[in-house]
Amino acid sequence: MNAIDDTTAALAAFDRAGYRLTGPRRAVADLIAAREGHFTAADLVAEARARRLGIGRATIFRALDLLLELGVLERLDLPSGEHAYVGCEPIHHHHVVCSGCGRATEIDDAGLRAVVDTIADRTGYAIENHRLELFGRCPDCRATGGANS
Amino acid sequence: MNAIDDTTAALAAFDRAGYRLTGPRRAVADLIAAREGHFTAADLVAEARARRLGIGRATIFRALDLLLELGVLERLDLPSGEHAYVGCEPIHHHHVVCSGCGRATEIDDAGLRAVVDTIADRTGYAIENHRLELFGRCPDCRATGGANS
DNA sequence: CGCCGATTGAGACTGGGTCTCGACAAGGCG
């Protein structure tokens, strides 16, 4: 995908927010950029080790937290209960996750705002936060005839 | 709340699905029914131990899994990343979770169906599954003036 | 170039959740 763009985006985010541009952070940004779909922290740790990058687990988790906070990354809760991450734009949005290949597509509001308002209205809750996650099969996986499930 | 109803609902679900109605399962159903808002597996384990019910951890997790599968319980992913459970009706719906008291209110579709369709249409994905979670303050907590946050 | 504080890596630690295995009990059947 746009590996280089993602990498620089992440690094730029670090820089902009006043964090140092260190070697390990660059490495993590690279690892993430190289990912197509969603990934878990364990994936990164494993790959970092496989590539003998000499990056500690803690460092990866810290970088992940930072990128989460900067909005470059978002955390997904897969139906299995696992936590995964996807790189994305730092604006409010949601994801459709492919259950075949794991790729995640960003989607905008799509009318959700109104739904949330309706719910707030109906329940009397002051909604502060919401999360919508969709799981399905992407066009490619549908075309190639169910690579899984 | 409707503790007795919840308990019997859970037990009936066990029975209906062909699972044995054992003492430990009854106990877990009771514990869950006694809960007002959402709770974690650890909560149940702690309470079971406090009440000296002599129920093993594994048993509680197993019961939880079963109830999840039967649709009597639903898993929530709190923003903190924790997993929590809420008792609910075994039909498709979503939850609004109070960030003050932890209570969860069930909500129906509220127009979400249309949003999902729109998204499916726009992205080309075949949506198989979706989850909407809302977090906010319930009417009570708003009235009593921010018990937290 | 040198300094100071942010950052790092190794590994201990925590906490949620799973697995194993021998013992036990639910409930169908005779």
Place this chain on the structure above:
DNA sequence: CGCCTTGTCGAGACCCAGTCTCAATCGGCG
């Protein structure tokens, strides 16, 4: 009513994600 089969149980080992500590190191400004 009592037996037998088989699902279920409890204890504890185990696994894995994620966090924390702390001394060593490095980035980048002056």
